[in-house]
Amino acid sequence: MDYRGGRIRRKIYFGTAILMLGLVLGMRCAQLPTGCGDETVTGIPQDSWLQVDGGQALEEGTKLVCLTFDDGPSPTTTQVLDILKEEQVPATFFVTAADHNREYLPLIARAVEEGHQIALHTAKHRYQDIYASTEAFWLDIKELRQSICHYVDLSTVTWLRFPGGSTNTVSHKYGGSSIMKDLKEQAREKGYQVIDWNVCAEDAVGGHPTASQILKNIKEDAQDKSVCVVLMHDTAATATTVQALPDIVSWFRSQGFTFCTVEEMARQTGQTGPA
Ligand SMILES: [Zn+2]
Numbered sequence: 001m002d003y004r005g006g007r008i009r010r011k012i013y014f015g016t017a018i019l020m021l022g023l024v025l026g027m028r029c030a031q032l033p034t035g036c037g038d039e040t041v042t043g044i045p046q047d048s049w050l051q052v053d054g055g056q057a058l059e060e061g062t063k064l065v066c067l068t069f070d071d072g073p074s075p076t077t078t079q080v081l082d083i084l085k086e087e088q089v090p091a092t093f094f095v096t097a098a099d100h101n102r103e104y105l106p107l108i109a110r111a112v113e114e115g116h117q118i119a120l121h122t123a124k125h126r127y128q129d130i131y132a133s134t135e136a137f138w139l140d141i142k143e144l145r146q147s148i149c150h151y152v153d154l155s156t157v158t159w160l161r162f163p164g165g166s167t168n169t170v171s172h173k174y175g176g177s178s179i180m181k182d183l184k185e186q187a188r189e190k191g192y193q194v195i196d197w198n199v200c201a202e203d204a205v206g207g208h209p210t211a212s213q214i215l216k217n218i219k220e221d222a223q224d225k226s227v228c229v230v231l232m233h234d235t236a237a238t239a240t241t242v243q244a245l246p247d248i249v250s251w252f253r254s255q256g257f258t259f260c261t262v263e264e265m266a267r268q269t270g271q272t273g274p275a
Contacts, residue, residue: 072234097147
């Protein structure tokens, strides 16, 4: 996009807009059993998922989309990577390392090789364990880091997405009502950058939504945003996400979005960490 010439440069502060839209959509989405796996989690997290203060403004007309995939790698990841390669689109993978993921962990190396970002999610993805205490949470992250260290340079892995999102309440049952606040503070102290999402594919809900339903969900959430962080999954159970992916890419392209990793989006918008 050419920023030169006589066009008026009106800066748009995305964080505020996204927060407001996130709140509105969050109220709708929170009623749905969306999120990671089949747990009951929040839909769109209900506080600001990006830090606004100090953020830069993007030029009017600039639209960014981060495709993000949680809970892989799995057999599905190969197909996702094939499509992303075909489409020349970067994405961000928030990986797990549970027993059923382990044989697919080498796909992380392929994702890195092909220009995607690898980020942390959880090793075990069992809420009752990881949210039992803050210590338990960081032990699980340590296990995840050890599991993926053969496939990605850990010094490049600085982004984290909390299972269920940073404002989930299911964790309260196991670790008390302040556990997410404590974990967010500790994440910051440890140098992690935390991100949720503001567009729900709702592809991991029960009943296996069709590809067209997934595309519809994404369009509904994304249509009025300039920065989209799309939550999808690359698990063995999300085959319809793969079916929908080419159309998802086409739709964002048709709306004028540029694809980037979470890291790149943060660099361009000046976002620096958890709210
Ligand atoms: Zn998850």
